[in-house]
Amino acid sequence: MLGEGPIPVIDLRAGSLYNLAISLLVFLGSTYAAWAIFSRGKKTLSEKSFSLFLAAIGTYWLLVGAGNLFAWYKILSRMAWIAFLVKILSILPLLFLAYFFCSEIFANKTNVRRTTFLYLLISAVYLGLTITQDLTQSTITYWGVQWQVSPLPELIYLVGLLFPLSIASVFLIIKAMLISFVEKKESNLTLYFAGIIFIFLEYLQMTAVAVTWQRLLVRLFYILIAFGAYLYFVGRIEEKRFIPREEQVLPQKKARIPFFMKLLFLFVLLAIVPITISSFLMFVSFREIIDLYVYQPLLWNLKASREALILALNHVQIQSLFLMMLTGLLVLVVSALVSRAIAESLKSISVGMERVTAGDFSFKIRSDTNDEIGDVINYFNEMSAEIKRSREIMERWNRELEAKVVERTEDLRTLYNISKEVGSSLDLELLISRAIERLLPVMKAELYAVLVPDERGKFSARIGRGIGLKDLDLEEGRGLLGEALQKKEIVFTENVPGDPRCQEDLYRNLGIKTMVVTPLRAKGKTQGILIIGTKEERKYAGERGISLLATIADQLAIAIENVGIYEREKEAVARLTELDRLKNEFISMVSHELRTPVTSVDGYISLFLTGAAGSITEDQKRYLTIVRENDQRLLTLINRLLDFSRIETGRFSIERKLVSIHDVIRLAVKNIKPQIEKKKAEIKMKLEAKNINFMGDQSKMEEVFVNLFENALKFDQEGKPPLIEVSTKDAGDFIRIEVADNGIGIEKEHLGKIFNKFYQVEETLTRRAGGVGLGLALAKEIIGNHHGEIWAESGGGNKGSKFIFTIPVAEKV
Known part of the structure; x- marks a missing residue:
């Protein structure tokens, strides 16, 4: 501990005045910092709580100073009630610091209030115990008065109040350092370290038996807490130094005091005030020594008089050290505040010069002083205003010089954009509206219409805005529109009501003031007429928009012609599509109608063959077998037609399950x-694939193989038994299947067409083998729906054919 106990000095009390001086300095420093923080406009929760924390510290030490003053006057026994105020006020800084720490730790305000309330309850317990047990007990020494606290309240104070605050401050410091390390940005830990310093000072204050000069020295750290908080909060607040240049600031009526005189006055004040205080305290100290040891000689007979005098002189030496330290601290704090004020002004000028260098002239610096620094700020404002005016003149010249270039560039850009819009669509309305919308700003017009002739030769507005005309029978040379058709060039009028060419009702009913008419011609034929108009007066003579309009008129005419061709072709395609749809519906309907009787025939033949309708002869059985085979062929054909009808109408579906290709x-x-x-054919299977599972429809895939097998049997060589070879192998993420035969083969020119529906290689072959050309087309659709691919290979006449297809394995679907 710093100073284990009081040092008895016979009836000397000057140390209490030193205690008073230090307490007043702590009060002034803390109160000033709290006021500076609290008076800066809108405040955050941290600023409010910490400023109240500093104000509570200042108020507490003001009362401690008052207690030491009473002790010096020897009236502390009569003013014992002050002990209760001191104990109550000693709790307030802890409460405000606890609230500050909670607001920094918890984002939820409810948690902040609950934790602070719990802390308040502990504080109330401590306060109740110390008031009831300790009352006004105190220890007075040369260096001042120390109010006593019993062991139980002291334990509650240290463990219940100081220890949680220390844990919270350490937690916040570690959290801030981790955030700074992770996010790579600096963190200001000033307030958290200030909290740790305060907790340490309170620990020393609570565990002290009596006041010693060492504890008075440590008490100066309270001033450093206030000074650090002031620099943290006030230093972060950016004052409104920069204001808009147009804002008028009323001149402040302040007497002009040169900056040199301000500094001189400050330094004189720093010299006189500490010297005066030091002289007074030293005078009081020596006066006490002289009164006791010179003017009261009876005291020299005391045995301890000589030792007491030596102690008193030692105290005077310590007091001299105190005075030097107080003077140095006062000079340090005041110098820091003054240098900060100067630096702020110079920083404003520096930041202003950076903004001007970057081309920002929208501000001026507020001058708050009537001295040399204020003059520099005023000179800077005048200089930046002159630079701004010079720059505006140069910019105006540049704009005038670049005006023509901008106009030409804009014309080229508009022409390019219109050309791009003309070629971007075959929708006539969309094409023309996009092109005209880009042209209207150049023409400074808002109304337009595009007249297109119909098959009768009459013109009607195909698209437009604000101009509606239809079924116009235009005659060349009559009216403004007829003149444009006759001259085959742009014509315009700047006064529609007064122009003799616009006296017909169709012009008067438009309600427009000006009109520009442009014939749109392509391949020697008028494809349409473009009308642009305004409701306000407009001059077109010598206008660059007219020349630009002439440039794009041919492009619009070609676009209209192309759209006409496209629309005619589109109508033809629509008619063909409708015919194809009707064909598919007819096939579907006929197939459904045929399927029912054919299925019934198959059923009755089966009854005859099984003898259910009575016994039949062998000849009858053979005849019925032939009928049943042909009936089943017809049923297969009908099913294929139905499947392809479903494919064409989008109703064909695949049921996906895990299936083995083998x-x-x-x-x-x-x-x-x-x-x-029946064909005495032979099938060889070479199933070598390892990945044999795929996701698909088993019945549909069976149909693919049946179609391929039937083709191999149908198109065999005469007199040669059919041979079919089926093989599978792995092909990366796919299964490769090959179906080869020794039939008549397929010529090369037919290989790319055999998968088309209803395609037959040779009519004579079809007639011999049967079928309508749907088997391979249906196989291709089924494999395609399984995300696979099929193709055929063949060497031609009597060299056989090979059908190859691939489907993805189950894991890759």
Whole structure:
């Protein structure tokens, strides 16, 4: 501990005045910092709580100073009530600091209030115990008065009040350092370290038995807390030094005091005030020594008089050290404030010069002083105003010199944009509206219409805004429109009501003031007429917009012609599409109507063959078998027509399940087995694929293999037994399937067409083998719906064919 106990000096009390002086300095420093922070306009929660914290510190030490003054006057026993005020006020700084720490830790205000309230309850317990147990007990020494606290209240104060604050401050410091490290930005830890210093000072204050000169020395750190908080908050606040140049500032009526005189007055004040205080305190100290040891000689007979005198002189030496430190601290603080005020003015000028250098002349610096620094600020404002005027003159000259270039550039840009719009669409309304909308700003017009002739030769507005004309039978040379058709060039009028060419009702009913008429011609034919008008007066003679309009008129005419061709072709395609739709509907309807009777025929034949309708002869059985085979062929054809009808109408669906390609091949071979036996054909299977599973429709894939097998059986070579080879192999993320035969083959020119619907290689072959050309087309659609691909290879006449297709394995679908 700093100073373990009081040093008895016979009836000397000057140290209490030093205690009073330091307490007053703490009061003044803390109160000034609190006022400076609290008086700066809109305040944050941190500013409010910390300024109240500083104000509470100042008020507490003011009362402590008053207690020491009473002790010096020897009236403390009569003013004992001050002990209760001191104890109550000692709690307030802790409460405000706790609220500040809680607001920094918790984002939720409810948590802040609850934690602060809990802290308040602990404070109330401490206060109640110390008031009831300690009353007004105090210890008075040479260096002042110390009010006593019993062990139990002291323990509550240290553990219940100071310890949580220390934990909170350390937590906030660590949190700020981590955030600074992670986000790579600086953090200001001034307030948190100030909280730690305050907690340490309070710990020393609470554990002290009596006041010693060392504890008085440590008490100066309260001033550093206030000074640091002042620099933290006030230094962050950017005053309104820069104001708009147009804002008028009323001149302040201040007496002019040269800056040199201000500094001189400040330095004189710093010299006189500390010297006066030091002289007074030293006078009081020596006066006490002289009174006790010179004018009261009986005291020299005391045994301890000589030792007491030596102690008193030692105290005087310590007091001299105090005075030097107080003087140095006062000079340091005041010098820092003065230098900051000067630096702020110079910083404003520096920032202003940077903004002017960057081309910002929209501000001026507020001058708050009537001295040399204020003169420099005024000179800067005048200089920047002159630079601004010179720059505006140069910019105006540049604008005038560049006006022509801008106009030409704008004409080229408009021409380019219109050309791009003309070629960007085949929708006539959209095409013309986009092009005209870009032209109207150049023409400074708001109304337009595009007249297009119909098959009768009459003109009507196809698109427009504010001009509605239809079924006009225009005659060359009559009126303004007829003149444009006759001259085949742009004509205009700047006064529609007074122009003799515009006396017909169709012009009067338009209600416009000016009109520009442009014939749109392409390939020697008038494709339309463009009308542009305004409701206000407008001069077109020598206008650059007229020449630009002439440039783009040919492009618009070509665009209208192209759109006409496109629309005629579009109508033809629409008619063909409708015919194809009707064909598909007819096929679907006929297939549905045929399927029912054919299925019934198949069922009745099966009844006859099984003997359900009675016994039949072998000849009858053979005839019925032939009928049933042909009936099944017809049913297969009908099913294929129905499937393709579903594909064409978008109703064809695939049921996706996990399927083995090898199982599909075996089932297809089993289904086609009667035909294989009838043809005495041979099927060889070489199933080598490892990844055999795919996501798909098993029945549809069986249909693919059946179609390929049937083609191989149908298009075989005469006199040669059919041979079909089926193989599978892995192909990366796909399964590769090959179906090869030894049939008549396919010529090269037919390989790219055999998957088209209803395509037949040769009519004679079709007639011999049967079918309508849907099997391969349907197979291609099914494989395509499985995200696969199919193609054919063949060497031509009697060299066989090979059909190859791939489908993705299950994991890659």
